[in-house]
Amino acid sequence: MILVTGATGNAGGALVRTLAGSGAEVRALVRREVELPAELALGDLNDPDSVAGALGGVRGVFLLSGYDRMAETLAAIARAGVEHVVLLSASSAEAADLSNPISKYHVESEALVRESGVPWTILRPRTFMSNTLRWADQLKSGNVVRDSFPDVAVATVDPLDIAAVAAASLTGKGHDGQVYGLTGPEALRPADRLRILGAVLGRELRFEGFTDEEARARMLEQMPEAYAEAFMGFFSRGELDESAVLPTVEQVTGRPPRTFEQWAAANAEAFA
Ligand SMILES: NC(=O)c1ccc[n+]([C@@H]2O[C@H](COP(=O)([O-])OP(=O)(O)OC[C@H]3O[C@@H](n4cnc5c(N)ncnc54)[C@H](OP(=O)(O)O)[C@@H]3O)[C@@H](O)[C@H]2O)c1
Numbered sequence: 001m002i003l004v005t006g007a008t009g010n011a012g013g014a015l016v017r018t019l020a021g022s023g024a025e026v027r028a029l030v031r032r033e034v035e036l037p038a039e040l041a042l043g044d045l046n047d048p049d050s051v052a053g054a055l056g057g058v059r060g061v062f063l064l065s066g067y068d069r070m071a072e073t074l075a076a077i078a079r080a081g082v083e084h085v086v087l088l089s090a091s092s093a094e095a096a097d098l099s100n101p102i103s104k105y106h107v108e109s110e111a112l113v114r115e116s117g118v119p120w121t122i123l124r125p126r127t128f129m130s131n132t133l134r135w136a137d138q139l140k141s142g143n144v145v146r147d148s149f150p151d152v153a154v155a156t157v158d159p160l161d162i163a164a165v166a167a168a169s170l171t172g173k174g175h176d177g178q179v180y181g182l183t184g185p186e187a188l189r190p191a192d193r194l195r196i197l198g199a200v201l202g203r204e205l206r207f208e209g210f211t212d213e214e215a216r217a218r219m220l221e222q223m224p225e226a227y228a229e230a231f232m233g234f235f236s237r238g239e240l241d242e243s244a245v246l247p248t249v250e251q252v253t254g255r256p257p258r259t260f261e262q263w264a265a266a267n268a269e270a271f272a
Pocket of ligand 1: 005006007008009010011012029030031032043044045046064065066067088089090091125126127128130131
């Protein structure tokens with residue numbers, strides 16, 4: 001049995017479907033009743049006791065980064081005899097700048113997993129292709145997309161590839177102690193992604209970049225100031241470079257990473 005946290009999200013959801021599709025037994029830790037191809041366990045990642053209650057018969061755990069009392073959660077995972085934990089971290093753990101709160105929570109989560117005594121694999125995906133779903137409202141009402149950091153090229157990764165690497169790590173051999181940086185096959189700026197999405201949708205779309213001040217103001221509406229500043233550091237001040245294409249997805253799964261065009265085609269109805 002594999003326990004998947006974040007099972008209603010982009011990465012965890014893709015992992016639940018991938019594991020279920022391959023016939024593995026899957027349990028999803030969820031905060032409310034939902035339809036998933038998995039057994040459900042109600043729980044909250046900020047409540048280690050609720051995670052402990054979901055661990056019966058579990059040999060592998062897919063764990064999200066950055067929740068409260070994670071040391072207690074990992075102690076419960078170790079006590080339950082779990083054989084492997086896959087942590088969903090991020091590339092910002094590589095920056096290792098502990099004054100950046102996003103890097104900090106990933107670095108600290110990684111350290112706790114390494115110290116847990118449970119065999120582990122750490123995934124450091126670049127920005128997810130699924131973040132493009134944030135454009136859906138703009139594209140339902142027009143052909144212009146406005147977004148932040150227009151000059152930043154990122155080798156975005158399809159959550160299906162994160163899931164494929166996580167599934168291989170949880171069910172195969174040779175992944176203990178590995179740190180996998182995960183990217184797609186090409187670095188694209190937002191306008192490049194919009195052009196590809198437009199071609200898939202058969203629509204002429206136009207991109208307009210926010211200035212840094214507009215980007216900051218928009219993020220302040222959506223997240224605490226410290227996180228908005230963290231993203232400004234990453235993508236405006238260039239403290240995080242996610243443009244390099246890495247071979248990891250292909251090395252682990254035996255096939256090339258999925259392209260943004262494939263992601264767009266699979267998710268086209270979200271923008272209609
Ligand atoms: N998006 C990116 O570009 C990116 C890049 C690198 C790393 N990451 C990492 O990947 C993680 C997941 O990204 P995503 O796009 O899959 O996120 P997402 O789609 O927003 O999913 C987040 C998941 O976490 C669950 N969750 C939130 N708070 C919880 C809690 N207290 N207890 C249990 N479950 C909780 C949510 O469940 P509910 O349905 O109950 O809300 C949901 O299933 C991020 O949090 C980040 O650490 C993301």
